[in-house]
Amino acid sequence: MVNTTRTRIARLRTLTIAGIATTGAAAAALTLMPTTAQAAEATQVKASTTATSAGRHTAGGSSSHYANNLDGWIKQSLEIMKAKGIPGSYEGLKRNIMRESGGNPTAQNNWDVNAQKGTPSKGLLQVIDPTFNAYHVAGTAHSTTDPVANITAAANYAAHRYGSIDNVNSAY
Numbered sequence: 001m002v003n004t005t006r007t008r009i010a011r012l013r014t015l016t017i018a019g020i021a022t023t024g025a026a027a028a029a030l031t032l033m034p035t036t037a038q039a040a041e042a043t044q045v046k047a048s049t050t051a052t053s054a055g056r057h058t059a060g061g062s063s064s065h066y067a068n069n070l071d072g073w074i075k076q077s078l079e080i081m082k083a084k085g086i087p088g089s090y091e092g093l094k095r096n097i098m099r100e101s102g103g104n105p106t107a108q109n110n111w112d113v114n115a116q117k118g119t120p121s122k123g124l125l126q127v128i129d130p131t132f133n134a135y136h137v138a139g140t141a142h143s144t145t146d147p148v149a150n151i152t153a154a155a156n157y158a159a160h161r162y163g164s165i166d167n168v169n170s171a172y
Helices: 002-023 036-041 070-084 090-100 129-135 147-162
Strands: 049-051 057-059
Touching: 070 090, 070 147, 090 147, 129 147
Parallel strands: none
Antiparallel strands: 049 057
8 A cells, every 4th residue: 555655646746757858848957878789679670761852852753841840750660660660649649749848849858867978869759869860760861860760760669678769658
C-alpha cells in the first residue's frame, strides 16, 4: 500500500512536470545522450528516396505532398517510419512534440545538463546532436532542426530505447 501510494505520487509529479514543460516549450526538455552500446545498436536502414517538387524527401520514392506545418511534418515522418519499420502513431508523436517543444521546430534548450555539456536539445522532439547522428534515418535531411528529420530520428531512438515513441510519456 505504501509503495503504491509512493508510485502514484511519483507519477503525479512526473505528469505535473510534463505539463509545465508543455507551457514552457522546450524549457523542461531533457534528452539523454545514448551510450556507446545504444548508438551501436541503432540501425541505419537505407532505402532510395526521391525529392518532391517542394524539395523534401519521402521514403520509397513516393511523390506525396505534405503541408509545411506540424500536421504535414508528422504525416511525412509517419510515411518514412512505416517504410523503415519504425513504430509510432500520429497521436504519440504529436503528444511528445507538444510537450517537448510546443510545436516549434527551432526550439532549443540552452539550460539543461545537455546544454551545460555543450550539446543543447533541439527541434520538435528536443534531440541532441549525438542522438540525432546515431539514429538519423536515411532519406531525411541531416539537420537536427529539420522537422521531418528530427521527428523520424527521435522516433527511431524511442523505438530502440522504449519500443515506440507511443511509450514515451515524459522527457526521454
